[in-house]
Amino acid sequence: MARGQQLATTVATRGEVTDPLAEAIRLIREGTVRYDDAALYALRDGLLRQDQTRLGQLYAELDQDVEAIQCLRKGHEVDPYNLDSLLALGVSCTNELDQLLALRFLRTWIENHEEYQALLEGVELPREYEYEAWRRQVTELFQRAAEASPNDADVFVALGVMENINRCLAARCQALARACRLRPNDHTVWNKLGATLANSGKSEQAVVAYHQGLELKPNYARSWSNMAIAHANLGKHKDAARLYLSSLVLNPDATHIWNFLQSAVLNMNMDSQYALEATEAWLSEPSQTTV
C-alpha cells in the first residue's frame, strides 16, 4: 500500500506521463504497486497534477526535503498566498539548514494570514542578510500570534519550527506538544514533536511520539526514518537497521537513508557493548550500589 506514495511521486515527476491513472493501472498490473492505496493516490494525483504544493508535502512525508522544496516553491509561485505551502517551506528549509530562507517563508505566512497580518503593523522588514534580526523578529511575531490564538494548531507548529531554529529546547517541545494537543489526528505534527524531542537528546520520548504518528499513518516514511535515528541514538543499531529498512521499503529514493542503513549495519555488532555500557553506567550510580 505504501508504494502508492511512491507511485504518485513517480507519476507526477515523469514528464512524459500524460495520464496518471492509466499509468497507475499499468503499474498495479505489473505488481509494482498494490491496488488499494495506489489507485487512490493516482486518482488524487491525476486531479491535482498541477498542485505542486500537495506534491511537495508528499515529498516531505517521504523524507525528501530537497525535492519537497522544489515543488513547494513552484506551488508558492503559482499561489503566493497559499498558507500551506509557506508553512511547509518553512519546515523543509529548516530541515535543510537554510534558516534564513525558512524565516522569510514563516514571516510571509504571518503576512498572508488574515488573523495575524495585523501583528506586522509598524514592524519593519529586517535588512536582507541580517540573520539575527530576522530570527528575533520572527520569533517574537509567532510568540505574539500564539498568545493571541492559543487554539490555532498551525501557529504552534510554526512556533515549534521557529524555536527549532533558535535551538531553544524547552520552548520548541512545549509549542509542538501544544500543537499535538490541538490537532491529535495529524501524523505530521506528532512526527515534528518526535523529531524535536530527538534533536533535544530525548530519543526515548521521541519514540513514543513517532509511534502515535505511525499509528495514524503507517506508511509515513519520514517517521520510520526518524524512529530508526532515535534507535541508533540509543545504541540499538539492530533495531535501527530494521527501521531504516521499513522506511526504504516505502521510499527507496531517499538516498541518505541508505547511508544511515550502512552505518547501522556496520555498528550492529556493537550493540552488546552499548548495552553493557548502559547497564554499567546504571550500576555505578550511587543509589544503585546495593543492587
Added chain:
Amino acid sequence: MMEVVVLGGGVIGLTTALQLLRDPRIPSHLQVKVLAKSFEATCSHAAGAWWIPDPSSPASRFAQASESGARYVRWAKETWKEMQDVEHCRMVPGVRLYLPSALQHGELCLEGPNSLQALVQKFQRLDLAGASGAWPGAPVEVVKGFRGLEPPKSGISFETQFTKMDAYLAHLRGELNRSGRCQLLEREVSSLEEVTAAYSNAVAIVNCCGLTAGTLAKDPTMFAARGQTVLVDAPEQTSDQRPVYVLPQGDGTVAVGGCCLPEPRSPDASASRRVPGREGGWQCPELDQQLAEEILRDAQAWCPALRGRPVLRQSVGWRPFRDPAARVERDPEHPKVIHNYGHGDVGVILSWGSAKEVAEILLAMTQSKL
C-alpha cells in the same frame, strides 16, 4: 563509536577537528582522525594572521552586503569570541589604516553591519587634512598598490589582534592530542573516493585542505594568491607604531609582510612561478627573492628600526581563494563529504565560525527531520 575524518592540517582542519570534539551537541563517543600531508609546513604557517579583512584582497567578501559577506561577518565574530583567551593571539592597539582615495570608493566597507568596524575594537575615523609629510604608518600593501597617489586625507584607527601562527597551530594540535579522542596522521590523499573507501566506518569526511581541497572536489573556481612574509630579528621592536604587516611576534622577532598576488589559473601561464602538483593540483611554491626584498624595503621605509636587522626566516603560502566565497556545505555527489575550504586570506578569522557550520552540518546529517 562514531568516527569523523578531517582532511587538512592547517588552521581550518585543526579548528574543525577541535570544534567537533568540543561541541556539546555532538556525542562524546566521537573520534576524529586528521589526515594531512604535513602538520609543520602548511599555508597557515606562512600567515601574518592579522585581524582585518584584507583591503587589497582579490575577493574580499567582507566588503559586500551579500549573503556571503554576512556569513563571513557572523563567522568572524564567532571566531573572535573563541580566540579571546588564547595566549598566542595578542591585541594590537592603535592600528592605523590610511585611505587613499581609490580605497575610499573601493570595496573595503568601513562602517555598517558587514564592515571593518564590526570586526575590530575602538574603531574611529582620523582626519588627516592638516597632516604633513609622508604617510605615517600606512600599511605596506596599500602603499604598494596605490603608489603615486595623493597622500590620503582621511584614515581610520582601531584596535585588533594578530596571531602567532606556528605557536597557535601547535596549541591546536596540543588540544587535539589532549582530548584523547583524536589522531593526527601524516598521510597524503589523492581522491575523495580513496578516503571514503579507506574509512568506510566514518560517518563524515570533512575536506579542509586548502588548495588541495579544491583539487579533491574538482572545483574550478579555486585559485591561489601568493602570500609571503619575512621574519626579522628585531628585539627592541616591542611596541610598533606601524603594525600593519610589521607584526611583533612577542619573542624578539617581527613578521614583515606582505602581499596578495593572485596567480593565473592556467597552469601554463604561471609555470615559471608555480610548481604544478600531482594531477594538476597545487603545490607549495618556491620563495620569490625579489618580492622578499621589496617587502623588506617597503617595510623599512615605514619602520626605520628594521634597517640592517638580520632576516631569520622567509615564509610563503598559497592562500586558497574561491570565487565567489568559501565553500562550507555537503558534497552533492559524495553524501559523506562535508567541504570546508576556499577561505582565501581570512582562514584564521573565519576558522571557528566555519568549523561551527561544519558541526551544524554533521548534526543535520544525523538529526531527525521535522
